[in-house]
Amino acid sequence: xxxxxxxxxxxxxxxxxxxxxxxxxxxxxxxxxxxxxxxxxxxxxxxxxxxxxxxxxxxxxxxxxxxxxxxxxxxxxxxxxxxxxxxxxxxxxxxxxxxxxxxxxxxxxxxxxxxxxxxxxxxxxxxxxxxxxxxxxxxxxxxxxxxxxxxxxxxxxxxxxxxxxxxxxxxxxxxxxxxxxxxxxxxxxxxxxxxxxxxxxxxxxxxxxxxxxxxxxxxxxxxxxxxxxxxxxxxxxxxxxxxxxxxxxxxxxxxxxxxxxxxxxxxxxxxxxxxxxxxxxxxxxxxxxxxxxxxxxxxxxxxxxxxxxxxxxxxxxxxxxxxxxxxxxxxxxxxxxxxxxxxxxxxxxxxxxxxxxxxxxxxxxxxxxxxxxxxxxxxx
Amino acid sequence: xxxxxxxxxxxxxxxxxxxxxxxxxxxxxxxxxxxxxxxxxxxxxxxxxxxxxxxxxxxxxxxxxxxxxxxxxxxxxxxxxxxxxxxxxxxxxxxxxxxxxxxxxxxxxxxxxxxxxxxxxxxxxxxxxxxxxxxxxxxxxxxxxxxxxxxxxxxxxxxxxxxxxxxxxxxxxxxxxxxxxxxxxxxxxxxxxxxxxxxxxxxxxxxxxxxxxxxxxxxxxxxxxxxxxxxxxxxxxxxxxxxxxxxxxxxxxxxxxxxxxxxxxxxxxxxxxxxxxxxxxxxxxxxxxxxxxxxxxxxxxxxxxxxxxxxxxxxxxxxxxxxxxxxxxxxxxxxxxxxxxxxxxxxxxxxxxxxxxxxxxxxxxxxxxxxxxxxxxxxxxxxxxxxxxxxxxxxxxxxxxxxxxxxxxxxxxxxxxxxxxxxxxx
Numbered sequence: 001x002x003x004x005x006x007x008x009x010x011x012x013x014x015x016x017x018x019x020x021x022x023x024x025x026x027x028x029x030x031x032x033x034x035x036x037x038x039x040x041x042x043x044x045x046x047x048x049x050x051x052x053x054x055x056x057x058x059x060x061x062x063x064x065x066x067x068x069x070x071x072x073x074x075x076x077x078x079x080x081x082x083x084x085x086x087x088x089x090x091x092x093x094x095x096x097x098x099x100x101x102x103x104x105x106x107x108x109x110x111x112x113x114x115x116x117x118x119x120x121x122x123x124x125x126x127x128x129x130x131x132x133x134x135x136x137x138x139x140x141x142x143x144x145x146x147x148x149x150x151x152x153x154x155x156x157x158x159x160x161x162x163x164x165x166x167x168x169x170x171x172x173x174x175x176x177x178x179x180x181x182x183x184x185x186x187x188x189x190x191x192x193x194x195x196x197x198x199x200x201x202x203x204x205x206x207x208x209x210x211x212x213x214x215x216x217x218x219x220x221x222x223x224x225x226x227x228x229x230x231x232x233x234x235x236x237x238x239x240x241x242x243x244x245x246x247x248x249x250x251x252x253x254x255x256x257x258x259x260x261x262x263x264x265x266x267x268x269x270x271x272x273x274x275x276x277x278x279x280x281x282x283x284x285x286x287x288x289x290x291x292x293x294x295x296x297x298x299x300x301x302x303x304x305x306x307x308x309x310x311x312x313x314x315x316x317x318x319x320x321x322x323x324x325x326x327x328x329x330x331x332x333x334x335x336x337x338x339x340x341x342x343x344x345x346x347x348x349x350x351x352x353x354x355x356x357x358x359x360x361x362x363x364x365x366x367x368x369x370x371x372x373x374x375x376x377x378x379x380x
Numbered sequence: 381x382x383x384x385x386x387x388x389x390x391x392x393x394x395x396x397x398x399x400x401x402x403x404x405x406x407x408x409x410x411x412x413x414x415x416x417x418x419x420x421x422x423x424x425x426x427x428x429x430x431x432x433x434x435x436x437x438x439x440x441x442x443x444x445x446x447x448x449x450x451x452x453x454x455x456x457x458x459x460x461x462x463x464x465x466x467x468x469x470x471x472x473x474x475x476x477x478x479x480x481x482x483x484x485x486x487x488x489x490x491x492x493x494x495x496x497x498x499x500x501x502x503x504x505x506x507x508x509x510x511x512x513x514x515x516x517x518x519x520x521x522x523x524x525x526x527x528x529x530x531x532x533x534x535x536x537x538x539x540x541x542x543x544x545x546x547x548x549x550x551x552x553x554x555x556x557x558x559x560x561x562x563x564x565x566x567x568x569x570x571x572x573x574x575x576x577x578x579x580x581x582x583x584x585x586x587x588x589x590x591x592x593x594x595x596x597x598x599x600x601x602x603x604x605x606x607x608x609x610x611x612x613x614x615x616x617x618x619x620x621x622x623x624x625x626x627x628x629x630x631x632x633x634x635x636x637x638x639x640x641x642x643x644x645x646x647x648x649x650x651x652x653x654x655x656x657x658x659x660x661x662x663x664x665x666x667x668x669x670x671x672x673x674x675x676x677x678x679x680x681x682x683x684x685x686x687x688x689x690x691x692x693x694x695x696x697x698x699x700x701x702x703x704x705x706x707x708x709x710x711x712x713x714x715x716x717x718x719x720x721x722x723x724x725x726x727x728x729x730x731x732x733x734x735x736x737x738x739x740x741x742x743x744x745x746x747x748x749x750x751x752x753x754x755x756x757x758x759x760x761x762x763x764x765x766x767x768x769x770x771x772x773x774x775x776x777x778x779x780x781x782x783x784x785x786x787x788x789x790x791x792x793x794x795x796x797x798x799x800x801x802x803x804x805x806x
Binding site for chain 1: 414416422425426433434435436437438439440443444445446447448449450451452453454455457458474475477478643644647648650651652655656657658659660661662683684685686687688690
């Protein structure tokens, strides 16, 4: 039986991390994510975890990778400017397949931007921020409940697929207080890192398995291995062999692409008979959800696809939706970062419109309805 | 006393010597604890196959020091040996400073220390990047050994690859020393080695944990925990006791009127005591006092979703700012409650209650005005009960303040009832 608590989004992220087994946090304070660090600095020692404020976000990202290599689930939280600094070590964790969770509570950028205002401008940075043609998982919470649930999921995916997972939150949900259901101790199925069982001599920490990953041995437990940011063989030693490199890429992409059924999370509302479909994520999904309620009261057949996983992009679901409705509208607090992806997938099937701004204000249900009416009314 | 280091005369390249130094340092340890080696030299592990089964991490340049910070937390007992090049004092310099300052348990070997060492001079050495040579640059050199000493690192030493036995002994002793230790390794000439500091300090994280524990215990002593919280409903289906359609509350005031606190109390009362779904969001200006302040609380027996009160069922105005904009949004049949002393001319439909005055009368401060507003809201709506609000106050305020705030809220409730009665008869 869950308990019900009123908490804000940053608190739900912190509590979700603790519930998922996170026992190490390294970070550097930055609005609007600072409460996550504040809460974990108090909560982690209670559960025998370690909190440390590092000298900057580069170091924070490095420290959580180190802790994870030591066998401890670890996370950091930041906002745009810090997320930019983390890209270097984020790439190291992706390439070396080290699980960790990076929470980015977005704010208006570029640079220092509007520190306290909500934005969704880091969608493409979450996808392509670090260099190289890497796979990534990014989840976007669209409520305080999502903040808790998706943080738990982020740890699960990071361990299961040995990859950093980005929780792409925004100030619309992080500062929102909401009553949420919190599982009690023992109620939550926590995904634990599998341990290798074979002999240390045969251990291949970076096995190029298709669609899966080798268990990662914590250092100091008898399994000797080498970790490098260089392209490596299955034992972890650097190589420039192009045949190995292409097998490595196949492994890296297939471990995500072969598991989309598990990784792609989304919620649907009134899509079965929708003439117009909204696709929304993060805090903007709350306004989209309200717009659907108001539209239905007025007899407008509006539906919502709320994306919780934004990377990898749920191509198949969006393509099916595009083939089944007359128009797709994408509200987001940026100038169309995910809309471009939706247009790519929906190409030829249905027109895609955006509702876009990044001025620090939020998109309201009224603004969405106005666009829906304009596009579906008699003059459309 | 140097260990008996069996140098393989056929392998004199510095990688091999360096790897033998590490091997020898491990063998000097009676417990033979294997260090985890973090290095910026991808070539090094290739020389490790004959030695003890050491694991290597080849992190991004300079970042090994910060990686080691996380490893130190996860593996408190494993010796961490960092073997770094000049990247320790370029990209890694800030990490180095902070690791030394915190005395985090790790041993950092900086190779080619002569490049960065104040003592040695290598004038005329040229690199492809700086044709005039590092030493002739107009920049001052980084001096990591002196820096670590000034930051009171647990030990700072210098050794040379030309005396591998002695270097192994230094590395071994450095690894035995708790805290941040540094070994500058030169490879061009023999230099005297010297321990500049031998302060023995506890490991950083143990110290941090002990410190935070004692801090929490002190806070707990100073603020004894309140009694167990009484939760109104904890049923798994989250079904509230009664049906409440989406109910939007907006309170507008200025900083210092307790608007945010009122939102938290209402959210707790409805969400944790009445078993309703709730959201609460605020807009606060950057000024703590005097700037505009707004809170939206939405209640209902179904999940809320969108958290803004664009069309409030009840709107409370504690200040005259933006009155037209906000008042226009009130839902038909909704209530507008205004501060009788601060907001006027809003027509016969407004309920005027001197909320700030009531707050000052009961608590001496305008900070309770938001709490008084909650009493007013309870008077016009049965979405949330006065009893739940009282408990909500007790949960959100220290005991010494709760009673006066509850009295202020009840006064707001009664005053609102009176005004409504008057409006009906007047």
